[in-house]
Amino acid sequence: MKALCWAGVDELSLETVPDPRLLNAHDAIVKVRFSAVCGSDLHVLGGYLPTMRPGDVLGHEFMGEVVEVGSAVSRRRVGDRVVVCSFISCGHCWFCQNQLFSLCDNSNPNPAVSESLWGQAPSGCYGYSHALGGFAGSHADYIRVPYADQGMFPIPDEVDDLTALFASDAAPTGWMGADLGGVRPGDVVAVWGAGAVGQLAAQAATLLGAAEVIVIDGLAERLDQAGAQPGAQLIDFRTSDVSAELRERTGGRGPDVCIEAVGMVSGGPSPLYGYDQFKQQRRLGTDRPLAVREAIFNCRKGGSVFVLGVFGGVVDKFPLGAIMNKGLTLRSAQQHGHRYIPMLLQRMARGELQTRHLATHVMPLAKAVNGYDLFKNRKDGCVRAVFEPDR
Ligand SMILES: [Zn+2]
Ligand SMILES: [Zn+2]
Numbered sequence: 417m418k419a420l421c422w423a424g425v426d427e428l429s430l431e432t433v434p435d436p437r438l439l440n441a442h443d444a445i446v447k448v449r450f451s452a453v454c455g456s457d458l459h460v461l462g463g464y465l466p467t468m469r470p471g472d473v474l475g476h477e478f479m480g481e482v483v484e485v486g487s488a489v490s491r492r493r494v495g496d497r498v499v500v501c502s503f504i505s506c507g508h509c510w511f512c513q514n515q516l517f518s519l520c521d522n523s524n525p526n527p528a529v530s531e532s533l534w535g536q537a538p539s540g541c542y543g544y545s546h547a548l549g550g551f552a553g554s555h556a557d558y559i560r561v562p563y564a565d566q567g568m569f570p571i572p573d574e575v576d577d578l579t580a581l582f583a584s585d586a587a588p589t590g591w592m593g594a595d596l597g598g599v600r601p602g603d604v605v606a607v608w609g610a611g612a613v614g615q616l617a618a619q620a621a622t623l624l625g626a627a628e629v630i631v632i633d634g635l636a637e638r639l640d641q642a643g644a645q646p647g648a649q650l651i652d653f654r655t656s657d658v659s660a661e662l663r664e665r666t667g668g669r670g671p672d673v674c675i676e677a678v679g680m681v682s683g684g685p686s687p688l689y690g691y692d693q694f695k696q697q698r699r700l701g702t703d704r705p706l707a708v709r710e711a712i713f714n715c716r717k718g719g720s721v722f723v724l725g726v727f728g729g730v731v732d733k734f735p736l737g738a739i740m741n742k743g744l745t746l747r748s749a750q751q752h753g754h755r756y757i758p759m760l761l762q763r764m765a766r767g768e769l770q771t772r773h774l775a776t777h778v779m780p781l782a783k784a785v786n787g788y789d790l791f792k793n794r795k796d797g798c799v800r801a802v803f804e805p806d807r
Contacts, residue, residue, distance in 0.1 A: 418805065419473040419556035420784040425463035428785050433473065436552060436560035441488035444564035446500060450581045451478040451554040452775065452802045453791045454502075455611055455679055456726040460545055461788065464680060464728050467529055467546040475803075476502035476542040477585035478554035479577060482568065491565040497577075498568040499761070500561055501753035502585040504540040504551065507566035511539075518750035523563065524549045533729065538750055555784055557805045569757045574765040578778070581802065582612065582771035587760045588753035589724055590616025593675040594624055595756075596747055597722035601625030606662060606671035606714065608707040610638035612774045612800055613724055614677035615645065619769060621673070622647040630665060632658055637797035641773060662714045670716030678707035679725030705731045712738050712746075723748035774800045781805040 423429045436445055454477050459465055461474070479499040482492055492498065505512050506522035520539035524530075527537035529547040540562075543553015552559060561567055571580040590613045599605055605621040607614050610633035621629045622645070631642040632651045643650050651661045662671060711721045712735050721744055739746055763769040776799045779787055787801030 417557035418781055419552075420475065420781065420803070421470070422461065422468045422472045422474055423470050426461060428461065428474070428788055430782060430784060431471070433471070433556070436558050438484060438486045439560065440562060441486040442563055442565065443486045444482050444489055444492060444561045444568060445484040446478075446480040446498065446559050446561055446568070447483045448478050448480040448554055448556060448559055448805050449577050450480070450802050450804055451475045451781075452581055452585075452800045453788060454585055455613070457543070458792055459680060459726055459728065460543070461792070465545040465547055469546065472543070472545070472550070473552040473556050474543045475553035475555035476544055477581065478559065479571065479581045479584060480559075483558070485564060489564045492568050492570070496568070497571045499571055499580045499583045499757065501567045501569070501588070501757060502541055503750055503753060504542070504549065504562055505566050505754055506563050507754075512566075515752060515755045517752045517754040526550055541750070555781065555803055557781070566754065569761060572761055572765040575761060576772070578775050578802070579764050579772045580761065582616070582774055583757050583760045583764065585751065585753070586612040586774065587616050587769065587771055588756040589613045589751040590618075590677070591620040591756050591760060592749060592751050593617040593677065593722045593724040594620035594673075596749065597673045597675055598720045598745070599624045599626050599673050602627045603672040604628045604630070604666050605673045605675065606630045606632065606711070607675045607677055608632050608711055609677035609725070610635065610642040611677065614675075615642050615774065616769075616771070617675045617677055617724060618642060618648050619645055621675075623763070623768060628665070630662065630671065635794060638799060641799065645770065658710060659714055666716070670714055670719065672716055672719050674711035674715040674719065674721045675724060676707045676711045676721065677724045680705070680727045705734065709733065709735055712744065715742070715744055717742045718744070720745040720747065775802045777801045778804060780807040
C-alpha cells in the first residue's frame with residue numbers, strides 16, 4: 417500500500433509499504449477514507465520527539481471503513497463507517513476505568529522511553545514516535561487499530577466523512593480543554609491559538625455556556641474562521657496588546673479560564689520568542705512556551721489554565737510564582753477522546769459542532785508531501801491538509 421513516511425528531520429517520502437495485518441484477536445484493519453495533518457505531527461516531523469525511525473508512517477487523525485476484524489472484536493463489524501480515536505486505550509486498566517484514556521497503562525509497548533523523560537508513560541498513539549508505542553500512522557491506504565472495540569466509533573448517518581474526521585483528534589482535544597479547564601456558565605474564556613484545536617476549544621466553551629469566548633492568534637485566515645463561530649471574539653496579536661485587551665474586556669479581572677492551544681513551536685511578537693528559539697535550537701530547552709506564559713500571566717486570580725498544546729520536555733522562565741501567588745489551577749492532558757467522541761458525533765449530527773470548514777486543503781494521499789508543506793508553512797490559508805487515499 418501507499419504510505420507517507422518519516423525519512424529524517426523535516427524529510428518526508430511517499431513509500432510503498434506492506435499492508436497491515438491483524439496481530440491480535442482484538443485488532444481491526446481500517447481502510448482510511450480521510451486522514452488530516454495535526455499541529456503535533458510537525459513536532460514529530462521536526463525531530464522534537466527524537467524517537468522516530470526512517471520509514472515510520474505518520475498521521476493520527478483519521479476515519480474510514482472497517483475491512484477486517486479479529487475474532488475477539490464484538491462491537492464493530494466489517495463495513496462499519498468509523499472514526500478512530502488518535503490515542504489508543506485498552507478500556508480495562510485502572511486509568512481507562514477512570515476515564516483517563518490517554519494515560520492507558522497497556523497500550524504503549526515501549527513505556528521505558530517516556531518513563532526516563534517524564535517518570536511515567538502515556539498511552540500509545542498512532543504515527544507518533546516510538547516513545548508513544550511505535551504504531552504505524554494513518555497517512556496510508558490502511559491502518560491497524562488495536563483494541564478495536566474501544567477505539568473505533570460508528571459515525572451517525574447524518575454526519576459526513578469530512579465532518580466526522582475531526583472527531584478523531586481535534587474535536588475531543590478542544591472539548592477536553594474546555595471541560596477539564598472547568599468552563600462554567602457565565603465564564604469568560606480566552607483561547608490561545610485559532611488552529612483546529614483552538615477553534616474547537618472555543619466552540620466547546622460556548623456550548624458549555626461561557627458568556628464570552630476570546631480567541632487569540634496572528635494568522636488572518638484562522639481568525640476569520642474562528643470569528644465566524646457564534647459568540648467568538650478575536651484578538652490579533654500582531655496589532656493588539658493581548659494583556660491590555662484581555663483586561664479591558666474583562667473589567668480588569670482577566671479571563672476565568674485560559675486555554676493554551678498552541679504548543680511547543682509557538683511564535684509571536686514577545687522578546688522571549690527569540691530566547692526560547694535559541695535555547696530550543698541548541699537543545700538547552702526543548703520547548704517554546706510563549707503562549708503558556710501568556711495564559712498564566714493573563715488568567716484572573718483563582719482562575720484555571722489548561723495546556724492543550726503539545727510539549728516535549730523542559731522549559732525555563734516558567735512562571736511558577738504567578739501560578740502559586742495567583743492561586744491558579746493548572747491542568748493538562750493528551751486527549752481523553754474515548755469519553756467525548758460519542759457525544760461529539762451526536763452534536764455533529766445535530767449541527768451544533770462545526771468542523772468541516774477546518775479541512776481547507778483536501779488532496780490525494782499522493783500529494784501529501786506538498787500538503788505538509790502547505791500546513792507547516794501556513795501557505796494559502798491552510799488550516800488542515802487532509803489526505804484521501806482513494807482519490
Ligand atoms: Zn493531534
Ligand atoms: Zn487502559
